[in-house]
Structure formats: structure tokens, C-alpha cells
Amino acid sequence: MLDINLIREKPEWVKAQIAKRNAEAPIDQILADDGRRREILQEVEALRQQRNSTSKEIGQLMGALKKKEAELKRTAAGPAADALKAEVEALAAQAEEAKDAPRKIGEQIAIYDEELREVETRLNENLLWVPNLTHESVPVGPDEAHNIFHEPQGAPEPQFDFEPKPHWDLGTDLNIIDFERGVKLSGSRFYVLRGAGARLQRALIQFMLNTHLEKHGFTEIYPPFMVRSQIFEGAGQLPKFFDNIYRDAEEDLMWLGTAEIALTSLHRDEILDEAELPLKYVAYTPCWRREKMSAGKDVRGIKRGHQFDKVEMYQFVHPDKSYEVLEDMKQYAQDICDLLGFRYRFVDLATGDVGFSMAKTYDIEVWAAGCGEWLEVSSISNAEDFQARRSNIKYRPTEGGKLQYPHTLNASGLALPRVMIAIMENNQQADGSIVVPEVLRPYMGGLQVIEPGS
RNA sequence: GGAGGGAUGGCAGAGUGGACGAUUGCGACGGUCUUGAAAACCGUAGUAGGCAACAGCUUACCGAGGGUUCGAAUCCCUCUCCCUCCGCCA
Numbered sequence: 001m002l003d004i005n006l007i008r009e010k011p012e013w014v015k016a017q018i019a020k021r022n023a024e025a026p027i028d029q030i031l032a033d034d035g036r037r038r039e040i041l042q043e044v045e046a047l048r049q050q051r052n053s054t055s056k057e058i059g060q061l062m063g064a065l066k067k068k069e070a071e072l073k074r075t076a077a078g079p080a081a082d083a084l085k086a087e088v089e090a091l092a093a094q095a096e097e098a099k100d101a102p103r104k105i106g107e108q109i110a111i112y113d114e115e116l117r118e119v120e121t122r123l124n125e126n127l128l129w130v131p132n133l134t135h136e137s138v139p140v141g142p143d144e145a146h147n148i149f150h151e152p153q154g155a156p157e158p159q160f161d162f163e164p165k166p167h168w169d170l171g172t173d174l175n176i177i178d179f180e181r182g183v184k185l186s187g188s189r190f191y192v193l194r195g196a197g198a199r200l201q202r203a204l205i206q207f208m209l210n211t212h213l214e215k216h217g218f219t220e221i222y223p224p225f226m227v228r229s230q231i232f233e234g235a236g237q238l239p240k241f242f243d244n245i246y247r248d249a250e251e252d253l254m255w256l257g258t259a260e261i262a263l264t265s266l267h268r269d270e271i272l273d274e275a276e277l278p279l280k281y282v283a284y285t286p287c288w289r290r291e292k293m294s295a296g297k298d299v300r301g302i303k304r305g306h307q308f309d310k311v312e313m314y315q316f317v318h319p320d321k322s323y324e325v326l327e328d329m330k331q332y333a334q335d336i337c338d339l340l341g342f343r344y345r346f347v348d349l350a351t352g353d354v355g356f357s358m359a360k361t362y363d364i365e366v367w368a369a370g371c372g373e374w375l376e377v378s379s380i381s382n383a384e385d386f387q388a389r390r391s392n393i394k395y396r397p398t399e400g401g402k403l404q405y406p407h408t409l410n411a412s413g414l415a416l417p418r419v420m421i422a423i424m425e426n427n428q429q430a431d432g433s434i435v436v437p438e439v440l441r442p443y444m445g446g447l448q449v450i451e452p453g454s
Numbered sequence: 455g456g457a458g459g460g461a462u463g464g465c466a467g468a469g470u471g472g473a474c475g476a477u478u479g480c481g482a483c484g485g486u487c488u489u490g491a492a493a494a495c496c497g498u499a500g501u502a503g504g505c506a507a508c509a510g511c512u513u514a515c516c517g518a519g520g521g522u523u524c525g526a527a528u529c530c531c532u533c534u535c536c537c538u539c540c541g542c543c544a
Contacts, residue, residue, distance in 0.1 A: 041504050045513045052513090055525040059472035062525095095524090102524040271464095271501095400483095403501085 001389040002130050008034060017133040022142040022352040025130040033123040037116065044112040047105050054102045058095060065091040128239055132386040134351045135323075135360040146350035147363075155341045158369050158426045165432070166370040167424040168301040171197060173432050174452055177302065188299070189291065189306045196450040200423070200436070201309065201416055203443030205284050208311040208336055208413055216332045218282035218313060223262035225285055226253040234391035235264040236357030236383075246288045246306075259285040260410040263314035264387045272395040277406060278317040278325065282413065285310065302417040303375065309416040315409045316393070319385065322407035323360075326382045329411040330362050333378040336414055339439050342422055343367040345374065359384045366418065370425030375418040380411035 007014050011031055018025050068091060072084045139148050158164075171177030176197025182190040193201055212218040229252050232238040232245065237257060246255040256262055263281050272279070287310050298304035313332060317325045330346070337344045347363040354361045358381040365374035385405035388394070394403040427435040434450040441448060 038504065041513080045504065048513060051524075056472075058524055062472065099524045106524075 001127055001386060002133065003385075003389070004030075004034060004127065007031065007130075014133070018131060020140055020351040021131055021134060021354065023131050026126045027130070030123060030126050030130070033119045033126070037119050037123060040112050040116045040119065044109055044116065047109050047112070051102045051105045051109070054098070054105075058098050058102070061091060061095045061098060065095060125239075128233065128390075131356045132236070132359050132383065134354050134358075135382070135384075138354060138360050139348055139350045141350035142352040144350065144353040147353055148348040148350070150346040150348070152343055152345040152367065154337055154344045157343050157367060160369070160428075160430075162430045164369045164425060164428055166301065167368070167421045170370065170424050170428055170432060170434065171302075174434070174450060174454075176200070176450065186306075189304065191302055191305065196444070196447065196454045197420075199444055199447075200440070200450070201420060203440045204416055204419055205309060205311060206443050207339075207440055209282060209284055211336060211339065212282040212311070212313060212332065212413055215335070216280075216282075216313075218280045221259075221263065221266065221281045221283040223256075223259060223266070223283055223285065225256050225262075227256065227262055227265070228252050229254055231265045231268070232261055234268055235261040235387055236355075236390060237261055240356055243292050244290045246290060255288040256285055257289050258287050258310065258410075259283040259312035260314060263312065263410070264408060265391055267316065267393045268391045270393060271403060272316065272393070272406065274318065274395050274398045277395060278315050278321070281314045283312055283314070285312070301371070301421065303371075303421060305417065311413045311416075313411045313413045316388075316406045317409065318395075319404065319407050322382050322384060322409060325407075325409055326360065326362075326380065329409055330364075330380045333364055333380055333411050333413050337364060337366060337377070340419065340423065340437050342426070344377075347376075355379075355381065357381075357383050357386050359386070364414075366422045368418075368422045368425045370428065371421070375421060377414040377418045377422070378412040381409060383408045383410070 002014070007027060007030055011027055015025075015027050018027070065088065068084060068088045072081060072088055075081045075084055139146060141147075165173075168177070168179065172179065174196070176193065176195055178192040178194050182192045185192070209220060213220055226248065229238060229247075232254055237245065241257075245257060247253065262285070263283060266281065267279070286307055288307050291304060291306060294304060302308075313329060315325055315329070334344070344364050344366045347365060349361040349363060361379055361381040363376050364378040364380070366377045367373075368375050384407050387408045388405040393406060393408075395406050396403055423437060424434050427437065429435065429449075432452070436444055436447055436450060447454065
């Protein structure tokens with residue numbers, strides 16, 4: 001969510017920023033509703049103030065009336081009682097009369113309130129549809145064709161004296177990926193990992209988590225895999241990406257598309273201490289995506305499934321530090337690639353390709369020799385205060401003053417299926433076996449090579 | 455799934471229609487005292503919005519949303535969450 005003050009003060013600049021993303025947002029409607037909202041507020045608050053003060057007067061009248069009534073009760077019949085009775089009646093009539101004015105004010109307030117509710121509802125909904133603004137360092141361009149690809153680095157490109165096979169053939173031949181049974185169980189874009197395949201993935205998860213815990217200083221989180229729709233809204237997934245989310249038919253629960261969604265909301269509605277920052281979290285979760293947008297794309301193999309596993313890093317940081325931390329996060333993801341012996345390249349996403357919630361994003365792509373593709377294994381982003389605003393997460397500055405929004409960053413560390421692909425395809429041998437990267441062997445009972453039947 | 459009880463400021467916990475944005479205690483912060491600290495004493499304190507923007511004024515907020523009323527923390531309705539007991543269960 002953007003700061004409404006920013007839209008109010010620099011609407012044309014905001015529009016230009018959104019145009020850079022090749023996106024659209026109802027800025028004019030927001031401005032109109034925001035203006036009207038403030039007009040109504042002034043009217044309605046003045047009315048409320050009037051009503052409050054008259055109500056207080058009535059309260060005093062009622063108090064006096066009660067006193068007199070009590071006094072009347074204690075007084076024996078006679079001239080004194082008659083006089084009191086007259087006083088009581090007069091006061092009662094006065095109170096009744098005094099109610100007229102505030103009652104009318106109340107009716108007016110109700111009319112304004114109705115319009116206010118309508119305007120605010122629309123305003124808030126529209127604000128949720130406005131994407132984050134990209135950072136000035138992001139290359140400008142309407143789509144992914146304008147991304148900047150950096151020179152490949154890391155390990156040298158693997159060389160073979162035979163034709164390297166794609167992972168779907170390797171996996172099937174070794175009987176470690178079972179596509180047919182995956183489809184039998186759940187339909188297209190699902191697969192079963194078997195034997196050393198399943199173990200390889202589990203080893204990778206352990207290896208990645210341990211690396212981030214022990215070398216990069218993260219705290220491990222195990223979040224719920226299903227969360228409320230509000231939580232999706234907080235991360236910026238809703239309302240825009242509703243079609244891509246799996247949801248429960250009866251409860252207001254949705255299956256994570258990424259751990260980022262849950263991690264963003266860990267501190268929802270909380271006020272942190274500045275001294276607590278940065279908060280560094282890492283979580284392993286499965287991720288579920290309908291992939292409606294990519295129907296017919298990447299249908300072979302395990303590159304794009306409806307369910308996949310991912311280790312995700314997430315940080316809440318001081319706003320002044322977030323771009324520094326973005327580079328750290330990039331390094332953490334890179335470390336995993338290096339340890340696994342990958343050849344990889346960094347991509348600076350162009351304004352038109354940066355995700356809805358993000359101000360700046362780097363991708364890491366890993367070379368996979370069998371399918372001959374660069375595979376996106378990590379996305380490293382700074383959301384600045386966009387997600388913190390949506391999720392109402394603030395921090396109290398040590399030196400006092402107004403509460404501030406922290407910046408949030410997320411980075412895959414890494415996405416499992418594509419890492420599996422790279423390992424299988426790059427480490428394959430002429431006989432179809434696969435060499436297990438050294439760092440994973442301790443997690444696989446010392447297994448060095450995945451051979452048929454292992 | 456059944457029955458009952460709850461939700462109030464950082465925490466604990468009063469408040470059942472009018473002076474309550476809210477008693478009190480603890481904690482926090484500032485000060486006095488002290489060589490320093492503790493104790494004691496004094497004082498300050500929530501969040502969000504609007505207007506003016508220098509101090510100022512104002513509205514809303516007692517789990518959430520509606521309603522009754524001149525007026526709601528307090529009464530009514532709906533929802534969410536928590537606790538206790540029973541049932542079921544990894």
C-alpha cells in the first residue's frame with residue numbers, strides 16, 4: 001500500500017511511476033474519494049461535536065431531575081411536595097424538549113455517515129489495487145525483455161562427452177521422479193518423488209535451512225501453510241492474484257503460494273522496537289499455485305508444478321538499511337548456488353517485470369545442461385514499506401517520535417524443484433547416474449552417486 | 455460436534471446508560487534525593503484520522519461489524535478469537 005499522502009501530494013509523479021511498471025491504477029478515483037472523504041469528515045465531525053455537547057447538557061438536566069425525583073419521594077404530601085412535583089414536571093419537559101436538536105443532528109450525521117462509508121470503502125479497495133513504486137535504480141522498461149542479464153558466474157559450465165539428458169528422462173530412468181503416478185493422484189503438473197529423489201529434495205531443504213541458520217544468522221520459522229485471506233492481502237497477493245490461489249471451500253483459509261505471505265504477517269498489527277531490527281527469518285514451506293496464467297507453459301518436468309517446496313528468507317529492517325540488506329540477501333542466495341556448484345547469473349528485473357508488491361528485484365538463474373535453460377531459482381526483493389503498511393507493522397524509533405514502518409525483504413533460498421533439475425542435469429554421467437554434490441552427502445547417508453535402484 | 459465462561463491501555467484488572475479515553479496496581483519514561491544504585495516521593499505518558507500547522511483544536515477507537523438511544527466500554531444482534539468441561543481424534 002502506498003502512503004495516501006504521497007498520492008495526494010504528487011499524483012502526477014505517482015502516475016508516471018506506475019506507468020513505468022506498465023501498470024494501471026485508479027489514481028484519479030482515489031484522489032476524488034480522498035478529497036470527498038475529507039470534506040465529509042469536516043462536516044460530520046463538527047456535527048458530532050455539537051451533538052456531544054448538547055448531550056452532555058441533557059445529561060446534567062437528567063441528573064438534576066433524578067435528584068428532584070428522589071427528593072420528592074422523601075417529601076410528605078403537602079405544599080412543599082406540590083412545588084417539587086411541579087419542578088420535576090418542568091425539568092422533565094425541558095429535558096424532552098432539549099432532545100429535539102441533537103436528534104435532528106443525529107439524522108444529518110447518519111446521512112453523511114452513509115456516504116462516508118461508501119467513499120471510504122471504495123477508497124480502501126482502490127488503494128489495494130495500486131502497485132508499489134519501483135526504486136530509481138531499477139532499469140526502466142515495460143516488460144521482461146528489458147531485464148538486465150549479468151555475466152554468468154560461479155562454477156564453469158558443465159561439459160559432456162555425450163548428449164546430456166533433460167531431467168524428465170533422467171528422473172524417469174532412475175525411477176526417482178514418477179510423473180504418471182503424480183498425474184494419477186492429482187492431475188497434470190503434479191509428480192511423485194521416489195527413493196533417492198525424495199531424499200535428495202529433503203537433503204536440500206536441510207542443507208539450505210542449516211546454511212541460513214548457521215552462516216547467515218536467520219531464525220527458523222515453521223508457519224501454518226494455510227492462512228486467512230487477510231494475510232494474503234497484507235503481502236500484496238490479494239486482491240490482485242485471487243485466481244492463482246488455492247482456497248478452502250468452507251473456511252476463509254488459503255494455501256500459501258510462498259512462505260513470504262505468512263512471514264510478512266508474523267508481526268501484523270504489532271509495534272516493534274527499533275533495537276529489535278533487523279528480524280531475520282527463514283522458513284521451509286510447500287507452495288501452491290494454480291498457474292492459471294501459465295497454462296500450456298513449462299508443462300514438461302518439474303519446473304512448474306502446482307505444488308513445490310521452497311526455503312524462503314525474510315527480513316524486517318530499518319528503512320535506511322534496506323538496500324544494503326537487499327545486497328546481503330542476494331549474497332545469501334548466491335552462497336547456496338556456490339556451495340552446490342552451480343553456474344548462475346544475476347538478473348536485474350526491469351520496472352515492467354518487478355512484482356506488484358516490490359520496489360526492486362533481482363533474480364538468480366541457474367544453468368541446467370539437460371534442457372539447456374537458465375532456471376529462475378531465486379527472487380530477491382525489497383518491498384520497502386509496502387507490505388508493512390498493508391500489514392500494519394510499525395516500529396518505535398529509539399530516539400522517540402512518530403511510529404515508523406520497517407522495510408521488508410524476501411529472497412528465495414532457494415526454490416527446490418529447479419535446484420533439483422540443475423543438480424540432476426548438470427551432474428549426470430554417461431550411464432544416466434547422478435553425482436550427489438558433496439555438501440549434500442552428509443544429508444544422504446553418505447550417498448555419492450544416485451544410480452538405478454538407489 | 456455439545457455445554458458454559460470470557461475479550462478493557464505494555465501487562466494485570468475495575469467499571470452494567472450521562473462528569474469515562476476510561477479508577478487502581480505493576481511495568482516504562484522524566485525528575486527529586488544519592489558518590490552511584492535501590493527504596494521513597496513528584497511528574498509524564500495510547501493509536502489513528504481531520505483542521506490549523508509554532509504551542510493548538512477536534513473526531514473516532516474498551517475483540518470486529520451492525521443496531522437501540524439525545525447520549526453506549528456498559529443494552530440488543532451477528533461474527534472472530536481465547537478459556538473450562540464433555541465427545542471425537544494424530
